[in-house]
Amino acid sequence: MAEQTNTNLLIDIAQDFYINQLTIADISTKYQVSRYMISKYLDEALAQNIVSISIRSPFARNQELERQLAAVNPGHHFYVLANAEQSNNDADRFYSFAAQTVQNLINPLKIIGLSWGDTVYNVIEHFKPTVKEQLIFTQFMGENGKYNSLAGSMRMVQKAANKYNSHYSTLNAPLYIINDQVRQLLSLEPAIQPTLTTAHQMDLILTTLGTIESLESIPSWQESLVALFPNLNRKEVAGFLYGRPFNHAGQFLINPIADKTFGLAIDSILQVPIRVAVVNNKFKSHAVAAALRGNFLTDLVLDEPTATKILAIHN
Structure with missing residues (x-):
């Protein structure tokens, strides 16, 4: 009889803690038992299989795909969100997964560079608000020219900093400056140099x-495309990264000496220890594969269809 009474007590305490979500202090008061004993009872409920805990993460990863991608792309890290059996909003689920993954990478760091675009915007939108006052978000290239878009360069660092209650640093200059002297002198200006x-x-x-089409969607760059990228053959362009076009062999299609991009040079960008790209569009798979060939990135956050397509390209 005493054993049954003890079992009933364990059940009642477990229900109050796990189902009714009472605190240990509240349960202690309710049953007139010390908090130490309540903790022991909860451990006992687990040991006797009165309580069974299972965790179902909405962000299950396809570790087999990650392993296969890493095998053919040594030195890179992959985070692949597995397909859900049922999902009413795959995009929202992916951006939540990407935000969690990126925030885990950011956590021990101090200075984070951001590019632009709807994907980056949506990842930041799904950041879990936290406080890290010493963190700095910074632009490392000029403004992309989407001044009427929430996904513009400058707004990106401001938005991320708000999520962390931290600092941000902006570049009050355009992404491309054709005049070489102006571009060089502008980098020395007191408002820019820091x-x-x-x-x-x-x-x-x-x-x-990005793609060449995304660049051409901005009138000022479309009108100046020949001046920005002389002799550029559209058919050779696999994608755009860090403001520069690259080909399917993983080579940037620019002469470093004639690079019109304002901000850090490609060599400096490629020295950044962690370079994360988030992609959930299988039509960009060839661009991702080319970027991997060029070692332009270190980490990729992907959805399963995109990851599968990238692996098929390698095979």
């Missing part, structure tokens, strides 16, 4: 991959 100095110390870059 951000470039900060960017040179970045621990991580968060970006996505």
Whole structure:
């Protein structure tokens, strides 16, 4: 009889803690038992299989795909969100997964560089608000020209900093400056130079991959495409990254000496220890595969269809 009474007590306490979500202090008061004993009873309920705990993460990863991708792309890290059996909003689920993954990478770091675009915007939108006052989000390239878009370069660092209650540093300059002398002198201006100095110390870059069509969607760049990228053959372009076009062999299609991009040089960008791209569009798979060939990235956050397509390209 005493054993049955003890079992009933364990059940009642477990229900109050796990189902009714009472605190241990509340349960202690309710049953007139010390908090130490309540903790022991909860442990006993687990040991006697009165309580069974299972965790169902909405962000299950396809570790087999990650392993296969890492095998053919040594030195890279992959985070692949597994397909859900049922999901009413795959995009929202993916961006939540990407945000969690990126925030885990950011956690021990100090200076984070951000590019632009809807994908980066949506990842930041899904960041879990936290306080890390010493963190700095910075631009490392000029403004992309989408001044009427929430996904513009400058707004990106401001939005991320708000999520962390931290600092941000902006570049009040356009992404491309055709005049070489103007571009060189502008980098020395007091309003510009501190951000470039900060960017040179970045621990991580968060970006996505673009296309030549995304560049041409901005009138000022479309009108100046020939001046920005002389002799560019559209058919050779696999994608855009860090403001520069690259080909399917993983080579940037620019002459470093004639690079019109304002901000950090490619060599400096590729020295940043962690360079994360978030991609959930299988039509960008060839661009991702090319970026991997060029070692432009270190980490990729992918959905399963995109990861599968990238692996098929390698095979």
